[in-house]
Amino acid sequence: MDPAPPADAKASGLLDGVPRQRSRCAASAGDMQGTPAATPPAQALRVPRVLRLLPTPTGTPFTFGFAVVLALTSLIVADAAPSLVHALHQGSSTDVDHLLRTPVFVLLTSALWIAGGIVTPYAVLFLLVLTALERRIGGARTAVVFLAGHVLATLATEVPVGLAVLVGHLPDSSLHRMDYGISFGVATSVGALAGLVSPWVRWPLLVLFGGSLIEDLIEFTDPLTNWGHVISLAIGVAMWPVVRRWRGTLSR
Template identity: 30%
Template structure:
């Protein structure tokens, strides 16, 4: 019995290890108090100030410090998402998707903020803004789940998340909202290397629904975006679904036969 439990846990070893680390660090921060929390968040943030001073370790350390509401709410949903992805994508692919989304979105946002500060579009104070958490990596993993969606629903899945992400980034107006959208897109791009058939069971469909709901809350965490993102998401899903069927339908059309009209042409009459 114990051996069976360990064998099942071995299939989701990244999820178990990462969630255990998040739980331990989050509990330690709560025990140390608000001052320790503020200091740790500032030191682990992947803001322009830290990156400009060579604190590149924050690119990984920031994923271990979560400043996003009650632990008992987000940790079970994050565990569900990572476990489902690890079961379907396998451990190495999950790690790749998570790191590409977390680091890639962080660097894209940092570059955009640096340009905005340089041109005077944003205040210098933005360089010290806190930016920690697992949301970039988690949303990239959700985007990477494109690889295991049924072929007929894959385009709609991508269209929904990209459109909802763009709406949230535009309406939310915060740099983290833009980072969330970038992370989803990076996950979708990474998924092109992961495609494989998957047998969906009722339990895994339920886990997917919970994971998608959690991802939506990370994308649309303001009242305005919560109202607008689903509308744009549905429109994006319908548009992507239509484009997919149009393209595949055109590709499936039989080629027109080539008619040899040589015999139908008038033949020259030999003279002489």
């Protein structure tokens, strides 16, 4: 009769495939013989907190990809012939004429340009605000917020222009008013982000940003665009229940 296997062997057979652990005595013996101890796995490198304010390809792919596109179009504006730049802007303008003929095309392409160049305040806000928003609700939902503000505020400002031309209150040239840029989408993103941060950040953010929009509106230099910014911010604030629900589902 074969001798019965030791208890450790039975346990090992029941746990087939489970790596055996070194006993305390064996580990001590190995240390005494000079055997190097197993090194713990390397800790993941922590990203500096300040860098989390900026988009990354893996952390915030929507904002990062969008920023790359905006950087490329800004290079075109800086280096191309003025006539070509004007033609590109005109072709993607969300004026009434284009909205009637190619609405989807111009609503998308008009958001690929930064009015005033890459060093404008809205370009900086784009990077900071959309990065913060995407880290809280995800890339696809951030795109929805941005596009909702861009599209709705554009229609809210251009449809009245078309109606005013129709009844004779504005000249026909108003149908071709140049309108492009990211500012409506950014303003909506600011409003939406305010609903996801602490009250100590929320209300100063809304007061400072909203106050600057009201000041621009009072100056009356570009009333349609200025009204569009105020409407965009209001759209973002109106989305608080939605973005808060999205953040809750993302954190589960």
